[in-house]
Amino acid sequence: CRVDTEVPFYEFSLPELWKDWKWSEKFPSRAEIRDYLLWVCQKLNIYEDIDFGTRITAAHWDEQARHWRIFSGQGLLAETTYFVPCTGYTTIKHVPTFPGLESFPLAYHSSEWPENLSVTGMRVGIVGTGASGIQIIENVSPDVKKLVVFQRTPNMATPLRQEVLDDDLRGQMKTRYPALFDQRVSRFGFNADRPTKKTFDDNAEQREVFYERLFDRGGLHFWLANYDDLLSSREANQEAYRFWAKSVRDRVRDPSVAAKLAPVQAPHAFGTKRPSLETSYFERFNQDNVVLIDVNEHPIEQVLPNGVRTSQDFHELDVLILATGFDAIVGSMLTMDIRGVGGRHLREKWMLSDDSAGIHTSL
Structure with a gap:
């Protein structure tokens, strides 16, 4: 993580x-x-x-x-x-109350991941697609035999855009540290400036360029440096969500899977939940060994010693990861x-x- x-x-x-x-x-x-x-x-x-x-x-x-x-x-x-x-x-983990959960021998909350646990070649289930769930999915999906992802709410994750820092880049950044620390106490704790411009002050082409620029910057900029009315106008929020959802669907090959990850109708207003950051999360669902289950359609009914039963299917598992967050x-x-x-x-x-x-x- x-x-x-x-x-x-x-x-x-x-x-x-x-x-x-x-x-x-x-x-x-x-x-x-x-x-x-x-x-x-x-x-x-x-x-x-x-x-x-x-x-x-x-x-x-x-x-x-x-x-x-x-x-x-x-x-x-x-x-x-x-x-x-x-x-x-x-700090205080949230553990779901699935019937039979205590019978599954290798069930772990994401906050208590054993240091020596290797899931290579195993059939793994993961409940939850929040910040922890996304990172676990990105990291384990290439090595497991099968990964079953149980999703309740699509995560409106935006690109991380990781960058390796060398001495030259660190030196350049440190010349700006005092100013950045000053910004931290007045700008939501980050260096993201929300413009005074509103969404529909720009035409459609200008909005696309603006959204792309925020995506390219990575981090939380698409959330914190977006148009001024992102969180005060329903129409503005829907426009930002439209761009985000299209970017996801462009990365996921199966339209039915893409519809679960980025539905046409937003499950909630963009930015009212803190967005997670991702590097390859959505592409992981293009892998043959990754299965996405929408628990709103097919809820988990029971956990057995060898797997998880939903209202539709039984999924045999060796390890069950509970990325179910915290109180x-x-x-x-x-x-x-x-x-x-x-x-x-x-x-x-x-x-x-x-x-x-x-x-x-x-x-």
């Missing part, structure tokens, strides 16, 4: 860090990001300030002492003035017993219907 945010927007802006670190790709991989974070810990000498392998179970506000009491599985861990839970929003945004917060003033639980606080919950609460 890799990040969908291009260099340098997914790194720290401290000069003593970015001046010395050398990324090898525009969109770094998991392995390189891990190496970077380890290097940062060494560079800033913060290892001694981190308790690794520690799961926080509770945080209670002590009104009398005016501080937080932080608990781990081993009991009271710390008493602090401030409690800043930087727990991320893809996003709030999941990691609500798994901790966080209690504030008066012992009120965070969940209870958020459920309040009056303004005391904080209309603009940000965590």
Whole structure:
């Protein structure tokens, strides 16, 4: 897996860090990001300030002492003035409740992929076509005997446009780092400027050129640097979707498969879900060993020890990958017993219907 945010927007802006670190790709991989974070810990000498392998179970506000009491599985861990839970929003995995799932011996959530797992020559099923699902499909489909993809919602993925970074290119980029870091705090966290022009200010030919230019730039530009009315005009959004869908259908040979990947009617407005990035995702469905199942038409009814049964067929499988995402945004917060003033639980606080919950609460 890799990040969908291009260099340098997914790194720290401290000069003593970015001046010395050398990324090898525009969109770094998991392995390189891990190496970077380890290097940062060494560079800033913060290892001694981190308790690794520690799961926080509770945080209670002590009104009398005016501080937080932080608990781990081993009991009271710390008493602090401030409690800043930087727990991320893809921490708590979502596992579907398919009947019989527990009977399948080699079923793995994408977040818990075993280090030594090889699927070469195997019959593999994958449930989910989000950001993780797309990357897994791209990487395993050339080597497996068969890949059955169970799709609920088509992913409006746009081109990644990966680029290898050499010393010359890195040097050129670093001259712009301070300005780019300034942009990061005011432009959605990226360097994408949305134009003031609206979709139908351009004629059809001009729109095609504009859309192609965004596709060629890659990354999230087709989403974040598109016309100003992309997310405020239904007609403008449909025009962007039309271009995207045609680009997909041009890459997929089987019209029936293309219709599932890029239906005529958009399943939702483009950009209302964060688009994933891809390099060869749609071409993978041209392979003879890749099968696409639309679970809206043929839902999964049961998982058996040797495969998956839908309402139409039974698919024999050796490995089942659950790329089914996470209890996003709030999941990691609500798994901790966080209690504030008066012992009120965070969940209870958020459920309040009056303004005391904080209309603009940000965590």
